[in-house]
Amino acid sequence: MLKVNSASLVYQDQGRDLFACREVSLEVRENEFLGILGPSGSGKSSLLYLMSGLKTPSSGQITFDGKPLSGMDDASRANLRLKEFGFVFQQPYLLGYLSAIENVLVAQPSGGTIESATDLLTNLGLANKLHRLPHELSGGERQRVCVARALMGNPRVIFADEPTASLDHKNGVAVVNLLNDLRGKGALVMVTHDPTMLERADRIVRLVDGHISEPD
């Protein structure tokens, strides 16, 4: 479904080329939980940005359903992110002036999905905190709202970039399990440096210095 073909992402570092990703090739398959494991600075986030169309590869190609992301204009790429992708970031970013449920609805701008947002938050154990503002929630609760937002609208790929980084281990595992349990037919791509978070992953690829160390 989502294919990375020999994609590289190069940054300029004092005149020298710095490869955040070097000729990475991999495929995200329908409905799988793909773990990407690597130490800090190995290029995990960079790879995720390439796959989700937030960054354009310096060379190589990313295709979704056979269509190259680089061939799309900004608006179509944005629309792809809105409709087909879901995101959970390292930090639980929420809009401070919106309640939990309204933050979830932001991911589904066509409206009319209050029931699904309520269901998601209920499944995430936030049934009695739907109307809390972010500053009235704990860090773990905020990240669970972010999980609900990522799952809203049944995206086909959910990207999670160290979603557990701001949580303790127990809460981290809980969030990953919830993501995995509630993703429905969507594929989950999660990057982390912590292998214990990937216990339920269908597949794990290792990233070292921007390169996939073991072919999958």
Next chain:
Amino acid sequence: MSVRSVDPPAAKTSTGRRVLTRPLAATTYLLRNAGKSIPLTAVIVLAVMLVAGIISMINSIPLSIRVIYNYSREFTGITPRGDAAKTQPILDEIKKKSPIPIERIIVCRTTATVVQSIVGKWPFYIAGLEQNDLQYYLDRQGSKSLEGRLPAAGKPEAVISRPVAQNLGLKLGSELLGPEKDDGFSPNSVKVVGIADTERWVMLTSIEYLQDFHFPPIDIGILCAPTPAEQSKLDLWAEKYFKGRPVAVLAYHQVEKDTNDMFATLYQILNVVIGTLVLVITTMMGMLMNIYQSQRLVEFGLLQALGYTKKQLLSRVVIETVLVVVFGWLLGLVAAYGLLNVAKRTLMDPKAFALNVLDPVAYAYSIPLPIAILIVAIATVVLRFRKFDPIGVVERRIV
């Protein structure tokens, strides 16, 4: 597209609480961040109120001049120069030569006193008329009724109009002119015996009294045309006809012109002041907007990462800005109107000073404010968005 909608539709959850189904509607941010939108609006309100208020007050000065001397719309004044005996021959000549019909020719004498204005004393003429001209003159000045009576021939008596009575604080029996008065001297104490109910400023006495006790001994001709249009034509004709001759023609449009000339420089200064004020306020608003929008970079980065386009976010910010600025401007106009009404009632009306609380020029002067603020605010946001990278937010490289 949801982010463009202005009015957030709301629905209820099973728990019965209101939820915005379109949480990114422009009004949501403004209403839920009142701590930011209220000061922004307040600055605009105050600025608009200040500009409209200052202009209205300044405009009230030339307006007062026009209002006070409005009585001269009703006639064309004719005075001989150099030879006091020439009045009657000139009037006879006009009767014969005028192509414009003349309803009545009044012969009068005048003496001067002063009225009060917000910028000090202004000269005002008391006309002495013959008995059968007094009522005609009052009617012509729009008098609806007369409290008291008309001045008797040769007696130290005067009739004044309501605004004059208010302005000078006079009642029936009060002294209008007198031997002790520097500004309105007369060897006898001239008492108010009548107050005419008209908006026009009028002071009348009998011609006989002025002939007996006042200088200069020059009769003035007052030519009254049947209609205002014909009066204007008569003004122009008389000015042209007597050009180069020792005859002074007094017409209302000269008052207009003199007033405009008198205030031309003041208005130039005012334009510079208002221009500077707009500049200062716009810069301030630009800086405020810049700060507020900077505080929202995480929001913009997050939304972009989630799949909103820069264009959508930009149009949302533009709608928010337009709402604040237009609302602030309208509220400012209402506030200015309220403030001017209070000023009119407490400061101006008691002295019959003119003030137009709905002065279109004053309100028009406030228009550059919202426009300039809008341009600066939108330019600020556009510049910010141009080099804006959502990754930076997600990676916490910018805050």
